[in-house]
Amino acid sequence: MRLSHLHFRSMCAVPLPHQRHSCCSRVHTGAVEDYLQAVFALTTEHGAATTSSLAELLGVAPPSVSAMLNRLAVDDLIARPAAHRVELTDHGRRHAVAVVRRHRLVEEFLLRALDVPWEDVHAEADALEHAVSARLLERIDTFLGHPTRDPHGDPIPPRHGHHDEGRPPPLSRARPGAQVLVERVSDRDSTALRHLGELGIRPGVVLDVVEQAPFGGPLWVELEGRRIPLGLQLTDLVFGGTA
Template identity: 55%
Template sequence: MIDVRPCCTMPHTPAVEDTLRTIFVRAGRGEPVGTSAVADELHVSPPTVSIMLKRLTAAGLVQRTDGHLAALTEHGSTHARDVVRRHRLLETFLQRVLDVPWDEVHAEADALEHAVSPRLLDRIDRHLGHPDRDPHGDPIPRDGGGIGEEWGVRLDSAPAGRAFHIERVYDRDSAALRYLADLGIAPGVRIDVTERQPFGGPLWIRVGPDAHALGEPLTHLVHGRVVAPAGARGTLA
């Protein structure tokens, strides 16, 4: 639902929508939203973002804070949520209906999200049974608000000897996602953190019936909840 597109003093071009979405997601993760960070994520130059932020600010969608950081206004947030909703619903659709692997859905949804009409998005939502989360575990915003953007504990901070319930996988890099998929790491999976070297050394985990070892510490990739002592409740079928 959330249909908010035809309004505002500025047209909602793909570049505008991409910028709003990027600010929304970064801010949701608690990361500082600077010009260069957004530029990096969108694969454009900083001046391009600088100009866009100025336009968005003039339109009342963005406000600048502190040292040139950007934040969405309430109005901007409404529009950004709509874009994020489109993006995540499409990711879910692509994975569930067309078997697109989860390391590809982001790029495809990125292109499609600007071309989907509200009516079509509604059909997709209905077809999927109004899903809560996309293939990476990210919440799909909807009218009522619903699930928030909270991120939980990062796997690289999970204590050894406990089970860890994976809720979200942030990384969008294809190689990283394929690597994680190979390890069996995905939202909904429980893993045992069996051992950890002191001082951030290698992390040993058990996923499913097989034991896998992570040779390097996982950084800012996998988020979730510590739920029980490792091996408890026979969770790993």
């Protein structure tokens, strides 16, 4: 077989990321997508992202964030309306939401199709999300029946149109006597997630808040007859409204 008979460009093991959008001159690498996702997460959670919070979230040094933010600003993906403040532009938000959609659909797919444990889907999706083509993503979406929530209860942005990331308050804000419908559980800490899963605390369950122990003590909740003490590190990861 002569090699020259083949269309090598079409087969070569391409190191380039997928071309996602025609609107951007520069191709978005995995790192760029990670930064956009992180800015999106921090701005929706805290109203704003900062260099240091991005560095901590992404596990890189602050100067690396500075350098990347400069590049993202040149590409009109982020804006810096004030010192110590990073925001997505409309353009950047569109790209970030697309990455979030990919991440959450992949998470849901891993759980439903391959039975990957609840606490592991996030890490696997973090690696896979940059390698999933638009074509493949729509197959996944169709396979799953166009889900609206990922395994942690996070809303999956629609392919087109507005996405509302709105999140109910954390369980740590709940007062004794309240009934809380768990809507979302943060996927950031896999060991905490595993623990919550073992306790049965997942999106959709209803918790009775029984008692807040004083001096930073646990929040006691009741679930299916069991009384469970939850420390602040857990109640900060669970979000829900009154049932």
